[in-house]
Amino acid sequence: MKFYVCIKQVPDVNAPIQIKEGQLLQDTDRMILNAYDASAVEEALKLTEDHGGEVEVVSVGPAKTTEAIRKALAMGADKAVHIETDGNRNFDSASYAEILAAFFEDKEYEVISCGKQSQDTDAGLTGGMLAEKLDLPYSTNAVGLDIENDKLIVKRQGDAGQEMIALPAPCLVTCSNDMNEPRIPSLKGIMQSKKKPVETIKLSSIGIDESTLEPQTQVTGYREKPARQAGEKFEGEPDELAKKVANLLDEEANAI
Amino acid sequence: MSSLLTHIAISDGKVKRASLEVLSRCKELAGQHGHTAEAMIIDPDAAEYVDRIKEYGAEKVYLVEDPIFKNHINIPLLKALNSVITQANPYLVAFASTESTKDILGALAAKQDAAVLSDVSTFSLTDNGVEATRPVMAAKILSDTQAKGDQILVSVRSGSYDLIESPSDPEIITVDFNFEEHELKATLREVLGASGDKIDLSEAETIVAAGRGTKDDKGQALIEELADVLGAAIGASRALTEAGIMDPSLQIGQTGKVVSPQLYIAVGISGAIQHVAGMANSKVIVAINKDPDAPIFDIADYGIVGDLYKVLPPFIEELKKIKN
Ligand SMILES: Cc1cc2nc3c(=O)[nH]c(=O)nc-3n(C[C@H](O)[C@H](O)[C@H](O)COP(=O)(O)OP(=O)(O)OC[C@H]3O[C@@H](n4cnc5c(N)ncnc54)[C@H](O)[C@@H]3O)c2cc1C
Ligand SMILES: Nc1ncnc2c1ncn2[C@@H]1O[C@H](COP(=O)(O)O)[C@@H](O)[C@H]1O
Numbered sequence A: 001m002k003f004y005v006c007i008k009q010v011p012d013v014n015a016p017i018q019i020k021e022g023q024l025l026q027d028t029d030r031m032i033l034n035a036y037d038a039s040a041v042e043e044a045l046k047l048t049e050d051h052g053g054e055v056e057v058v059s060v061g062p063a064k065t066t067e068a069i070r071k072a073l074a075m076g077a078d079k080a081v082h083i084e085t086d087g088n089r090n091f092d093s094a095s096y097a098e099i100l101a102a103f104f105e106d107k108e109y110e111v112i113s114c115g116k117q118s119q120d121t122d123a124g125l126t127g128g129m130l131a132e133k134l135d136l137p138y139s140t141n142a143v144g145l146d147i148e149n150d151k152l153i154v155k156r157q158g159d160a161g162q163e164m165i166a167l168p169a170p171c172l173v174t175c176s177n178d179m180n181e182p183r184i185p186s187l188k189g190i191m192q193s194k195k196k197p198v199e200t201i202k203l204s205s206i207g208i209d210e211s212t213l214e215p216q217t218q219v220t221g222y223r224e225k226p227a228r229q230a231g232e233k234f235e236g237e238p239d240e241l242a243k244k245v246a247n248l249l250d251e252e253a254n255a256i
Numbered sequence B: 001m002s003s004l005l006t007h008i009a010i011s012d013g014k015v016k017r018a019s020l021e022v023l024s025r026c027k028e029l030a031g032q033h034g035h036t037a038e039a040m041i042i043d044p045d046a047a048e049y050v051d052r053i054k055e056y057g058a059e060k061v062y063l064v065e066d067p068i069f070k071n072h073i074n075i076p077l078l079k080a081l082n083s084v085i086t087q088a089n090p091y092l093v094a095f096a097s098t099e100s101t102k103d104i105l106g107a108l109a110a111k112q113d114a115a116v117l118s119d120v121s122t123f124s125l126t127d128n129g130v131e132a133t134r135p136v137m138a139a140k141i142l143s144d145t146q147a148k149g150d151q152i153l154v155s156v157r158s159g160s161y162d163l164i165e166s167p168s169d170p171e172i173i174t175v176d177f178n179f180e181e182h183e184l185k186a187t188l189r190e191v192l193g194a195s196g197d198k199i200d201l202s203e204a205e206t207i208v209a210a211g212r213g214t215k216d217d218k219g220q221a222l223i224e225e226l227a228d229v230l231g232a233a234i235g236a237s238r239a240l241t242e243a244g245i246m247d248p249s250l251q252i253g254q255t256g257k258v259v260s261p262q263l264y265i266a267v268g269i270s271g272a273i274q275h276v277a278g279m280a281n282s283k284v285i286v287a288i289n290k291d292p293d294a295p296i297f298d299i300a301d302y303g304i305v306g307d308l309y310k311v312l313p314p315f316i317e318e319l320k321k322i323k324n
Helices: A035-051 A066-075 A093-104 A126-134 A187-193 A238-251 B017-033 B046-054 B074-088 B099-112 B217-230 B238-242 B308-323
Strands: A002-006 A009-011 A018-020 A023-025 A031-033 A054-061 A079-084 A111-115 A138-148 A151-157 A162-168 A171-175 A198-202 A217-224 A232-235 B003-008 B036-042 B060-064 B092-096 B115-120 B122-126 B129-136 B141-147 B152-156 B171-174 B187-192 B206-210 B233-236 B263-267 B284-289 B302-305
Touching (some): A002 A126, A031 A035, A031 A066, A035 A066, A035 A138, A054 A066, A066 A187, A079 A093, A111 A126, A126 A171, A138 A162, A151 A171, A217 B115, A232 A238, A238 B284, A238 B308, B003 B017, B003 B074, B017 B122, B017 B152, B036 B046, B060 B074, B099 B115, B115 B129, B115 B141, B129 B152, B284 B308
Parallel strands (some): A079 A198, A138 A171, B003 B092, B036 B060, B060 B171, B206 B263
Antiparallel strands (some): A009 A031, A138 A151, A162 B187, A217 B141
């Protein structure tokens, strides 16, 4: 099967973040492949290793979106497309879905795989939007994938239980990081990745005029989340600690 | 005057509390801005839940009844939502941010060409459209976000709003719906391990959450005993769901569920930001961890530094005494 995996480069949430006048100041040296997309790449690699096929990654972003693409290629993806934006605009999930839909319009594939959400914004919208625009059957929050003839078998985590869903190809799936443990690129993988084809295309080549792409939603500012005050921390004899905290919960916190 | 339409989620034969929180908020906004609060129920037995909705002030309730809604399947649900929205022509469609909602929200927005704000913790109406707060960067930061357009969709984190009773006598509208087998491009083969009688984590008053520190049988037994004494729901960190020790639906955090109980007891959990993202809005947090520097203590109201195998037995005994 031919897999396209949509990958996004995101700021590392573990890097120090500062807010200045409502703007996020991020350490731009610490951009990473979205963790959920890493799981999507991993699963596509595993499935094509077992069943044959090809894995191509697609990323929309400014010129410096190289880290995510390099990582995916080093993990083992066969090739990459970088849809380059000018980087001065803030796009939302709907903008990315529109760009990706224009890209996929004339492509052939069995599966488009996305992450279930961006690790930095937790929006979780692009996959479903793209499926609707391309009129593909889809499933989200997959925790396991398998191939059965021309069908993709998705195990999805629902609210209470897990659902087994059969999607006829071509289809779209969004992946949870509960699906697998993404491989760490080997030295050989990293060396090989440098020779793999990366096609860079402009938005205009897929019929999109960046200046008229108007996001429907907009971030007007960022704020620190009011910090929780650390309470009391007790050390000592387990028996005494247990007793003390149980009684505080009862009498002071009224929580039991 | 426009309609603010709340989708009412049903689970295990009950209206989800989170949906009533959203309805309460929409009712409040409708009052402030001269709009009408409406609700929709999409379920095999949708009409059975109208009485419950009445308590929260919906002025119209749209019902879509079909056996296909027994299990969550995205294609028929999208079709039903589309039918109701076409008929009600709402300005705002609001959902509780459940996994089922997350499954359809993007596709619905694209289908309706509506602006969408997912997983918000507050939302209001302004001259500029809908303004909302969204936790971002693993919930370390809040972003103020705005959506403009003729129709706006929002999904709301559970626990964001209180229930406000406001009895009404709604007009009931049954929406025509039929679904043919061939429309079902994707097929649901099986539902695994749906937890029937377990307490819904997103509605639980008390949660006992187990982390890597509790991974052996003895640790698990202590967790169950503690939850039992408190009548608590059991949750888990990713370390345990990943290892297959706990059911994946119990995971709390960025990948898992967002919870906001009155009491959250974290046992053998380090407090990684992705875990904290799902539980930092708990009212009272207790942490039991043998590492005095574990980050979970930075947000705990009561921290017990100690070996959980030594702390839990007397803690459970003491709680039993208090409970009696
Ligand atoms: C994109 C992304 C999403 C994620 N989403 C989630 C999520 O939704 N939920 C989630 O939980 N994690 C999530 N994670 C993983 C998260 O980063 C942590 O790896 C995970 O929460 C760690 O689980 P833990 O605290 O149980 O284990 P650890 O970090 O290993 O901590 C175990 C703790 O137990 C203590 N301990 C051990 N033995 C004892 C004992 N005998 N007595 C007392 N204390 C003891 C240790 O001191 C330690 O602090 C996510 C990660 C990523 C990258
Ligand atoms: N700029 C982008 N380039 C490629 N894929 C993207 C991009 N933005 C979003 N996606 C895909 O959509 C998923 C997340 O959607 P969302 O949470 O809506 O941002 C990611 O995991 C990717 O698979």
